């Protein structure tokens with residue numbers, strides 16, 4: 390007997406709730422967004438185009454793991470080089486200013502021998518142009534090795550006068566968040582230089598009370614949905630809060646920031662509060678690196694897709710480059 394038929398007879402399969410499609414773009418016309426956490430290396434050119442069309446003018450790509458552990462130092466080196474090189478160029482070809490944070494992620498900190506070597510490599514990238522912080526670092530499983538390399542990187546951030554972008558664990562989040570903040574303070578970091586990421590309703594109060602920046606990741610279907618985000622801003626106000634997509638190779642949404650802004654508009658959050666949490670606060674936090682010049686993205690970039698990076702363009706055989714004659718950027 391066909392199992393799917395059996396199921397049909399006895400249960401009503403869950404149907405997606407019928408939703409009236411929302412033209413969210415209509416709510417955010419003319420607004421600019423800054424996504425301070427997105428892994429563009431894993432995303433497509435379609436994503437870049439959609440992000441530019443939705444008003445994203447700048448982003449930060451934190452160094453992270455690639456879904457499987459790297460086996461050697463050279464792949465770390467090439468990855469960091471791509472964050473300050475090819476990916477930045479690719480982003481510019483869609484008119485989006487690309488920054489990054491450099492760090493050893495918590496998962497790969499557990500390969501201690503390799504992690505030691507990566508620590509030697511980090512200063513070679515941390516001081517490069519457009520690097521706005523050390524990140525994303527912190528805890529995953531909350532192991533001894535993770536703590537060791539988290540501490541070492543806090544020292545590097547202090548030495549380089551760079552903000553720290555903390556990845557808080559998905560398991561035991563509350564405990565991991567408290568521990569991450571306590572250790573940062575133990576190393577003498579100013580909480581105003583620390584962006585604590587992946588917050589939820591359980592962690593936000595203590596992060597804000599401690600004087601840290603509280604970042605929220607909006608993942609479709611899980612974690613902080615954007616409805617919940619609206620309520621957080623309603624309850625805590627916009628100060629030191631920022632929204633990001635953390636879009637990567639998993640199920641995630643590179644348009645999470647503009648979509649959340651649209652929902653905030655629809656829910657009556659003030660325009661100034663929306664501007665703070667989807668644009669300005671991220672700039673204020675990461676500009677402490679001395680590496681963000683708002684003039685670079687405050688006016689639309691002139692795009693010339695015939696430009697090359699090390700001899701390569703984003704174009705494929707026969708495609709015509711988009712060349713903006715003036716500064717016109719058509720939405």
Ligand SMILES: [Zn+2]
Pocket residue numbers: 426428451453525635
């Ligand atoms: Zn991330």
